[in-house]
Amino acid sequence: MEIESNFIKTIMEDDLNNNKVDKIITRFPPEPNAYLHIGHARAIITNFELAKIFDGYTNLRFDDTNPVKEDSSFVEAIKKDIEWLGYNPKNVLFGSDYFDQTYDLAVKLIKKGLAYVCDLNQDEMRAYRGTLKEPGKESPNRNRTIEENLRLFEEMKNGKYKDGEKTLRAKIDMASPNMNMRDPVIYRIIHIEHHNTGNKWCIYPMYDFAHPLQDAIEGVTHSLCSLEYDDHRVLYDWVVEKCEMPHIPHQYEFGRLNITNTIMSKRYLKQLVESKLVKGYDDPRMPTLTGLRRRGYTKESIKNFVLGTGLSRINSTVSSEMLETSLRNDLNYKVKRVNAVIDPLKVIITNYPDNKIEWIDVEYSRDNEDLGTRKIAFGRNVYIEKSDFLEVKPNKKWKRLSLGIEVRLMHAYFIKCNEVIKDNDGNIVELLCTYDEATKSGSGFKDRKPNGNIHFVEASTAKKSRFNLFEPLMIDSDSKRDMKERLNPNSWKEFKGFVESDLENTHSLERFQFIRNGYFATDYDSTKDLLIFNRICELRSSFK
RNA sequence: UGGGCUAUGGCCAAGUGGUUAAGGCAUCGGACUUUGACUCCGAGAUCCCAAGUUCAAAUCUUGGUAGCCCAGCCA
Numbered sequence: 001m002e003i004e005s006n007f008i009k010t011i012m013e014d015d016l017n018n019n020k021v022d023k024i025i026t027r028f029p030p031e032p033n034a035y036l037h038i039g040h041a042r043a044i045i046t047n048f049e050l051a052k053i054f055d056g057y058t059n060l061r062f063d064d065t066n067p068v069k070e071d072s073s074f075v076e077a078i079k080k081d082i083e084w085l086g087y088n089p090k091n092v093l094f095g096s097d098y099f100d101q102t103y104d105l106a107v108k109l110i111k112k113g114l115a116y117v118c119d120l121n122q123d124e125m126r127a128y129r130g131t132l133k134e135p136g137k138e139s140p141n142r143n144r145t146i147e148e149n150l151r152l153f154e155e156m157k158n159g160k161y162k163d164g165e166k167t168l169r170a171k172i173d174m175a176s177p178n179m180n181m182r183d184p185v186i187y188r189i190i191h192i193e194h195h196n197t198g199n200k201w202c203i204y205p206m207y208d209f210a211h212p213l214q215d216a217i218e219g220v221t222h223s224l225c226s227l228e229y230d231d232h233r234v235l236y237d238w239v240v241e242k243c244e245m246p247h248i249p250h251q252y253e254f255g256r257l258n259i260t261n262t263i264m265s266k267r268y269l270k271q272l273v274e275s276k277l278v279k280g281y282d283d284p285r286m287p288t289l290t291g292l293r294r295r296g297y298t299k300e301s302i303k304n305f306v307l308g309t310g311l312s313r314i315n316s317t318v319s320s321e322m323l324e325t326s327l328r329n330d331l332n333y334k335v336k337r338v339n340a341v342i343d344p345l346k347v348i349i350t351n352y353p354d355n356k357i358e359w360i361d362v363e364y365s366r367d368n369e370d371l372g373t374r375k376i377a378f379g380r381n382v383y384i385e386k387s388d389f390l391e392v393k394p395n396k397k398w399k400r401l402s403l404g405i406e407v408r409l410m411h412a413y414f415i416k417c418n419e420v421i422k423d424n425d426g427n428i429v430e431l432l433c434t435y436d437e438a439t440k441s442g443s444g445f446k447d448r449k450p451n452g453n454i455h456f457v458e459a460s461t462a463k464k465s466r467f468n469l470f471e472p473l474m475i476d477s478d479s480k481r482d483m484k485e486r487l488n489p490n491s492w493k494e495f496k497g498f499v500e501s502d503l504e505n506t507h508s509l510e511r512f513q514f515i516r517n518g519y520f521a522t523d524y525d526s527t528k529d530l531l532i533f534n535r536i537c538e539l540r541s542s543f544k
Numbered sequence: 545u546g547g548g549c550u551a552u553g554g555c556c557a558a559g560u561g562g563u564u565a566a567g568g569c570a571u572c573g574g575a576c577u578u579u580g581a582c583u584c585c586g587a588g589a590u591c592c593c594a595a596g597u598u599c600a601a602a603u604c605u606u607g608g609u610a611g612c613c614c615a616g617c618c619a
Contacts, residue, residue: 004557004558004567004568005557005558005559006557006558010560029619030619031618031619033618033619063619065618065619066618066619068618069618069619118617120617121617122616122617125616125617126615126616129615130615131546131615132546132547132614132615133546133547134546134615135546136615163617164617166617167617169617176547177546177547177548178546178547178548178614179547179614179615180614182615185616185617187617188617189617190617204617206616206617206618206619207618207619208619211619225619227549227550227612227613228612228613228614228619229613229619230548230549230613230614231547231548231549231613231614232614233548234548253549255550255612257556260555308556308557308567308568308569309555309556309557309568309569310556310557310558310567310568311557312550312556312557313549313550314549314550314551314556314557314612315550315612315613316555316556316557317555317556318555318556318569319554319555319556319569319570321555321569321570322555322556322568322569322570325568325569325570326568326569328581328582329582332581332582333582337579337581339579360578362578363578366577366578366579366581366582367581367582367583397580399580400580408578409578410578410579411578411579412578441578442578452580453577453578453579453580454579455579532579532581533579534579534581
């Protein structure tokens with residue numbers, strides 16, 4: 001799938017046509033303090049795809065200007081996720097690579113009288129900043145001499161002051177209606193070891209100062225970010241201009257991508273992991289890229305999903321069905337399908353010879369011959385899915401087995417249910433059916449139509465299997481309740497069933513995902529083939 | 545009258561004054577079927593509201609309305 005038409009693509013085209021830029025250079029700038037999730041995929045894919053179609057390139061730059069929150073373990077995880085998605089950054093860089101230059105540019109600002117060292121503490125600064133409707137007041141330190149600022153800033157750098165004792169602020173406009181312009185802090189003191197620069201620095205630039213400079217230094221032409229940075233753009237431009245950067249990057253904002261019922265904030269994901277409600281960031285129920293990968297999502301499915309949702313200046317909430325659909329569409333033609341019965345109900349074909357087993361050649365996929373064929377067994381005793389039988393056909397939409405109704409056992413024969421055997425409690429334990437030899441699959445039989453197709457496994461040859469099925473962590477809308485209560489308690493369920501005989505009994509633990517009521521195998525163990533269980537796709541609808 | 549952003553079918557989203565207002569997801573109806581999948585047909589919007597400009601407006605103007613973001617020494 002190609003990237004769809006969107007406003008940023010249009011801007012890039014115009015910039016290229018008007019010779020405002022001669023090459024598109026973008027960057028993906030994650031802060032290494034969390035795992036990437038499906039929401040980040042939009043930024044990654046947009047940056048890389050856009051640069052690619054215009055024959056430009058993309059840098060990966062870790063925005064590591066706040067050592068309090070960041071960690072190199074996240075750096076590796078993020079790199080791995082981006083690589084998994086199939087993207088190769090032109091350069092892998094760190095914001096901290098530019099600390100020397102950023103420092104020099106801060107000094108330059110001081111020398112131009114555009115920055116000053118401020119002694120206000122956090123509470124004071126908040127009070128001085130004013131409110132949304134009222135202008136702020138100027139800091140008492142705002143008019144220090146350049147020499148004094150230079151001396152103080154150097155002392156900050158040299159570790160003379162404690163955390164929070166002083167800051168360096170841009171001198172802009174305390175009365176600006178844009179809060180970001182009310183003398184924003186551009187450097188703060190943090191005495192902590194940085195994952196990249198160790199203890200070399202005890203002052204660190206703020207995002208608003210560092211980011212535009214990083215973009216400018218790298219020659220980024222289109223700096224894409226999310227909508228909430230809209231108000232920061234004027235500061236971004238101010239920094240680039242006042243620092244007299246030879247290259248002028250431009251910031252463009254787009255909306256975030258949300259998915260219905262999906263937890264996507266760093267805070268919640270962190271909470272889930274730390275409270276051990278999940279087994280880690282790569283728990284297959286998580287919406288992280290690594291979790292999705294374990295759940296069986298392919299990179300193509302994620303890419304198609306993101307490209308399919310488009311890009312605009314709206315924070316959109318896309319239906320989770322769209323994600324599932326993009327996965328189904330991708331898997332549909334590239335993955336082998338097999339039969340498994342997760343929740344078995346025994347069926348006896350009363351008119352089929354007792355000790356006979358018939359082996360039927362079956363394609364792994366009707367849509368893709370290259371996947372080859374396998375043999376499945378048919379015999380007197382088979383298992384079908386409990387949910388594929390209802391004693392009384394409830395409505396005309398019920399395309400499964402009922403008493404007196406005929407269905408096709410997939411790849412085999414029509415069977416008709418004649419009798420339902422129940423235990424003393426009235427639970428259905430067994431069905432007595434008859435088959436029609438003339439209806440053998442492939443025979444071209446056309447005289448009657450069955451009431452649907454259901455999958456089965458032959459009982460004597462089937463292999464017992466344990467299925468741990470899971471579904472994504474869904475969250476309901478009541479945000480007041482505790483996290484634990486908001487999660488679906490059935491997100492991880494164990495079943496004991498059967499797989500067809502050809503299949504190794506290795507597709508068990510943690511390898512299946514519900515899609516609605518459906519399920520398919522994942523590449524949790526990437527040495528195994530990806531599999532789909534037949535009839536996953538139909539199970540999207542409910543048939544009550 | 546703080547500032548900024550946004551508004552196209554249930555959910556995304558094309559559209560940049562002249563089109564029967566693309567497409568995807570979902571839904572509903574139908575065909576097909578050795579997966580109720582896939583595939584194939586078919587159904588659905590006067591584009592937030594109002595007033596203007598124009599031969600012509602989703603697109604321009606004005607005025608409303610609604611939603612989101614901003615008062616971290618986070619990013």
